[in-house]
Amino acid sequence: MTLHIHTPLIESRPLSLAAGSNVWLKLDALQPCGSFKLRGVGHACEVHHARGARHFVSSSGGNAGLAVAYAGRKLGVPVTVVVPETTTDRAKDLLRLEGAKVVVHGSSWQEANALAQTLVGPDDAFIHPFDDPLLWAGHASLVDEVAEAGMKPDAVVLSVGGGGLLSGVVEGLQRNGWGDVPVLAVETEGAASLHAAMQAGHSVELERIASVATSLGAKRVADQALVCVQQHPVHSHLVSDRAALEACERFLLDHRVLVEPACGAALALAYAPGALAQYQNVLVVVCGGATATLEQIQAWLQQVD
Known part of the structure; x- marks a missing residue:
């Protein structure tokens, strides 16, 4: 018996039509505390x-x-x-x-x-x-559940903050023999510590976090995230705060689940027309987030460019 629950894996018709791929959602926003954590x-x-x-x-x-x-x-x-x-x-x-x-x-x-x-x-x-191997091992259970359901994706889309989810998903992919499945790691432009580290080839500390996606606000990504980049196909993607916020609103309308902008970053990539078209079956990790409200998301939308 674990403290986390097995979360639903569903095919999203709205996201599939937007992306031009079959988009599957791992709904970890439904964990008892509101997120994959x-x-x-x-x-x-x-x-x-x-x-x-x-x-x-x-x-x-x-x-x-x-x-x-x-x-x-x-x-x-x-x-x-x-x-x-x-x-x-x-x-x-x-x-x-x-x-x-x-x-x-x-x-x-x-x-x-x-x-x-x-x-x-x-x-x-x-x-x-x-930043803890115990965390990564626990997060890897997300991939175990997808494997148990019999669905091998052609790519996994997830948001990156400190790199814990990325590290866990890569561990899960590798322990299920899915080392060939690329991870599309999404950050907002003002909180892109993984992107900066991948460009530099080593860990980089951002001067500041300039994003409403505060759950992605790690100035420096975990070293393990860089190890994952070296050992597994990981592709970095950046989205704007506006795209992340609009994805939150759109996802609420499409699936009646409210998520934080940090999760909206991954959803924004899936909503971007054709961004995932090269993959037939895509798994999007809906990582969740319990602290955002709809009013706050709408207020942020009025503030961003």
Whole structure:
């Protein structure tokens, strides 16, 4: 019994018509905490709990923290989440709803993370939002479920923030013997740390995050993401904030599921006419996100170019 659930795999008629391919959706927005993060975070929390951890500490302004809070509540382990000052009231409310203690510190995730590290005692476990082999192993279960369903895609489309989902999906593809299936890694133009690293050939720190897709806001991608690029066919794609936001609205209309702009980035590529036409069957990871509201998405749309 895992903390995450098996999520639906459905064929999307609207996206298939837009893309000119058969588009399949892995609906991880339907995880109990609202995002794919529960796969890896839940796995990490279960492992640390089995090793005797009495308290989980995390640093996250959003979905990773929610996943830790959910896992802690289910396992009966208290949770402290350190969030930066930029974290929305809604995100903090959702964390408290799961019973987590919320500490607000610093102007960025990096500063929140630095404080979180100091709060970890000898009987505690620190749960990283994206850079941990336990997380990648858990995220790989997403591909296992697709394989069990008997659908081998010609390509996988996913959003990249810190690189945890990318690392897990590549691990899942390889452990299922699908090393030939390319991953189309999508970022918004103001949060493209993987794209910058792929161009430079090494890890690069962005000066700042200039995107409404704050869940993609890692200034530096995990080193494992670069290892994946070297070991697996990974193609980098960039979309605008506007395209990501419009994809969120369109997806809500098409499938009655509200996702964050970070997830909208991957959907934007699928909605772009002909962008996926070279592939017959495409898997899009609908990674979700619990902290955005429709009002917020519409407000952002009025602000972007």
